[in-house]
Amino acid sequence: xxxxxxxxxxxxxxxxxxxxxxxxxxxxxxxxxxxxxxxxxxxxxxxxxxxxxxxxxxxxxxxxxxxxxxxxxxxxxxxxxxxxxxxxxxxxxxxxxxxxxxxxxxxxxxxxxxxxxxxxxxxxxxxxxxxxxxxxxxxxxxxxxxxxxxxxxxxxxxxxxxxxxxxxxxxxxxxxxxxxxxxxxxxxxxxxxxxxxxxxxxxxxxxxxxxxxxxxxxxxxxxxxxxxxxxxxxxxxx
Ligand SMILES: *[C@@H]1O[C@H](CO)[C@@H](O)[C@H](O)[C@H]1NC(C)=O
Ligand SMILES: *[C@@H]1O[C@H](CO)[C@@H](O)[C@H](O)[C@H]1NC(C)=O
Ligand SMILES: *[C@@H]1O[C@H](CO)[C@@H](O)[C@H](O)[C@H]1NC(C)=O
Ligand SMILES: *[C@@H]1O[C@H](CO)[C@@H](O)[C@H](O)[C@H]1NC(C)=O
Ligand SMILES: *[C@@H]1O[C@H](CO)[C@@H](O)[C@H](O)[C@H]1NC(C)=O
Ligand SMILES: *[C@@H]1O[C@H](CO)[C@@H](O)[C@H](O)[C@H]1NC(C)=O
Ligand SMILES: *[C@@H]1O[C@H](CO)[C@@H](O)[C@H](O)[C@H]1NC(C)=O
Numbered sequence: 001x002x003x004x005x006x007x008x009x010x011x012x013x014x015x016x017x018x019x020x021x022x023x024x025x026x027x028x029x030x031x032x033x034x035x036x037x038x039x040x041x042x043x044x045x046x047x048x049x050x051x052x053x054x055x056x057x058x059x060x061x062x063x064x065x066x067x068x069x070x071x072x073x074x075x076x077x078x079x080x081x082x083x084x085x086x087x088x089x090x091x092x093x094x095x096x097x098x099x100x101x102x103x104x105x106x107x108x109x110x111x112x113x114x115x116x117x118x119x120x121x122x123x124x125x126x127x128x129x130x131x132x133x134x135x136x137x138x139x140x141x142x143x144x145x146x147x148x149x150x151x152x153x154x155x156x157x158x159x160x161x162x163x164x165x166x167x168x169x170x171x172x173x174x175x176x177x178x179x180x181x182x183x184x185x186x187x188x189x190x191x192x193x194x195x196x197x198x199x200x201x202x203x204x205x206x207x208x209x210x211x212x213x214x215x216x217x218x219x220x221x222x223x224x225x226x227x228x229x230x231x232x233x234x235x236x237x238x
Contacts, residue, residue: 119181
């Protein structure tokens with residue numbers, strides 16, 4: 001009862017706000033297909049065709065939240081999701097030098113169908129990328145990438161300014177803007193090495209096997225805080 005009410009509220013909010021990154025905001029509406037963007041603007045790396053903005057939103061230096069609506073377009077019954085951070089403003093277009101700093105392990109979403117759906121995903125307590133060294137007042141850009149089943153990716157970004165956690169300028173996170181819809185499932189992504197990288201070294205087989213083990217072990221551990229892992233690595237929320 002409660003969750004269906006929330007879902008309706010979320011659906012209404014999303015439909016009227018027309019957003020993809022629903023929290024903490026986005027650079028702007030890039031759900032555009034026209035003669036300039038015949039395939040759709042949102043496929044353009046790194047931020048779906050929208051340049052760096054100056055109406056930045058405040059985001060905490062730890063445990064931030066990102067909510068997004070992955071199913072605005074048709075065709076996303078499943079997709080891989082990446083959330084990255086780009087630091088600073090000394091790169092192209094007065095934005096970051098790169099968007100190469102993952103904030104969460106990539107994961108798969110399992111949507112209700114290939115049709116557009118209004119559901120949302122809300123990631124909470126997001127850590128900063130490994131090695132990040134930011135302080136309140138620093139600027140950065142959060143990028144959400146949705147990798148479609150055919151290998152092309154949709155990009156959406158939001159420009160942020162870091163603030164001390166609890167700073168009143170950080171938009172409130174609550175049950176209307178931070179929802180994991182019941183109709184969107186998550187799956188863990190992991191790889192199995194079927195052929196190790198081949199350098200002619202007698203020690204490589206062992207090294208690579210150990211690396212692969214360490215990697216999948218670390219991946220699973222890293223995921224535990226994020227996505228409860230059950231047998232098969234596949235589960236549906238609620
Ligand atoms: C920044 O301004 C653009 C253009 O008005 C708007 O679409 C976007 O939602 C704003 N972004 C934020 C984070 O407020
Ligand atoms: C397509 O949309 C973009 C963004 O609104 C706009 O800048 C561009 O001029 C449009 N192109 C055409 C051909 O209408
Ligand atoms: C962060 O971005 C805002 C808006 O673009 C700008 O006014 C401010 O000077 C920037 N701060 C730093 C530390 O670059
Ligand atoms: C990405 O940008 C950061 C600065 O934000 C820089 O330290 C790092 O070397 C860059 N990485 C690559 C691969 O260019
Ligand atoms: C939830 O937070 C947003 C700001 O992020 C605010 O506009 C909205 O009123 C809040 N909703 C509730 C029910 O508190
Ligand atoms: C293989 O590993 C052993 C022990 O670490 C080392 O002594 C040996 O030199 C290595 N062989 C090669 C070809 O790298
Ligand atoms: C949504 O699910 C993710 C992944 O399990 C979790 O980290 C996050 O806290 C959930 N969001 C809410 C609002 O419960």
